[in-house]
Amino acid sequence: MKLLHTFSVTILALFLGAVLPAAHAQSNSAQDYPNKPVRILLGFPPGQATDVLARAVAVELTKNLGHQFFVDNRPGAAGIIATEMAIKAEPDGYTLLATSSGPLAVNPALYTKLPYNVSRDLAMVSGLGIVPYAVVVNTKSPIKDIGGLIEAAKANPGKLNYGSGGSGVTNHLATESFKIAAGINMQHVPYKGGPAAISDLIGGQIDVMFETLAGTISLIKDNRLRPIAVSSIARTGVLPDVPTISESGVSGFSAVPWVAMAAPAKVPRAIIEKLNSEINKILNSAEIRTRFQSLGTEPMVMSPDQLTEYLKAETTKWAVAVKASGAKVD
Structure with a gap:
């Protein structure tokens, strides 16, 4: 019995020795994040709405978190190039994706072959702006x-x-x-x-x-x-x-594009939540609200879960529009 007890304690110690450092590392990954520059991939040229909003937020994130957040424009193929690069990046929080309703909600219905699945390959981080x-x-x-x-x-x-x-x-x-x-x-x-x-x-x-x-x-x-x-x-x-x-006279009609931040799907949830909290603080600041509103843009303050649900509804809505238009891209 004593031998069995000793064996059990040893196994438990080994288990805790493996699990506790991993849990500690995971908590520290958010606590210490970021500790180097963060790249924000963006699938549109400089000057477009997605680019303007992402750059404004990147400047504030750099100030607030002490490491550079920089936009890396990779335009082309309706945002697909940048999206594919993002989902293939290391899921450590140091590659993000600033994107919009096009690549996230429209492309799944528009393209017959798409090299990504939004719900499987991306984690929603934060809204940025609604652009009527x-x-x-x-x-x-x-x-x-x-x-x-x-x-x-x-x-x-x-x-x-x-x-x-x-x-x-x-x-x-x-x-x-x-x-x-x-x-x-x-x-x-x-x-x-x-x-x-x-x-x-x-x-x-x-x-x-x-x-x-x-x-x-x-x-x-x-x-x-x-x-x-x-x-x-x-x-x-x-x-x-x-x-x-x-x-x-067209009661209830609404159709607005929007801009959001996403990350590779396996980025730790703690990092997603930290980024969401920081970005929402920025969007709620008087300076950014005034700047966005001068461009006719409303700050899009949402939790990651709220944004995920919003994306589902938008995907359904835009699929109807795609079907009505008859547009398809191979």
Whole structure:
């Protein structure tokens, strides 16, 4: 019996000797994090909404946590390149992904072959911002509001045209969702990026466009574009006199892209929670709230679990829009 007792104690000691240091290391991994620079992969060019928001937050994280957080732009393939790089990175918290509704919620329905599975390969860290669309027309357009747009489209089925940054991108799909909700038909004109479409809208080659407030607010203030509505469920502080689509007669309509931070799926939960806490503090600061709101962006303060649930709902919603658009990419 004594021998058996001694054997059992020895096994227990060996077990605790293996487990307790591992548990201690895991807690310290968050406590000591970060202890070197952190790379934030980003699948879009500098200057786009995702890039602007991520850089603003990266500067504050660097100040608050004492090590550099830097953005590494890897544009291309609708965010797929950066996303794939992120999921293949070491899951230690030193490679993050700043991304948006496109790669996370739209691409799974749009692409028949995708080299990642969002729910399996990524852990949601934190929201960054909700970026509503402005529905904009040329300043010489006779269309003054959403009611006028719907009336003109119904009087001339398929003759009004709208621009987008490309087939299957979020502003294309948002406009398709609006068409369904409003019961109208307009012709889609895809461009290779938003700036080219905006240029033609200003020049009168296309009739209307859904484009982010971050990308249009300066043109609106310069009176080069006229906003007739915003796509969020509530009005935005940067254009308080511009009504929402919902209050303009298409009740309940909302279609907004958003920006978030993610990480490889196996990053320790303690690090995810530490990053979430730090980013939410930044988003709640008066300086960042003011800066984001000046761009027509609302800070997106969520826990990792809330963001995960939000992503599920958004994925379902955008899948409907993809199906309605008929867009598919191999």
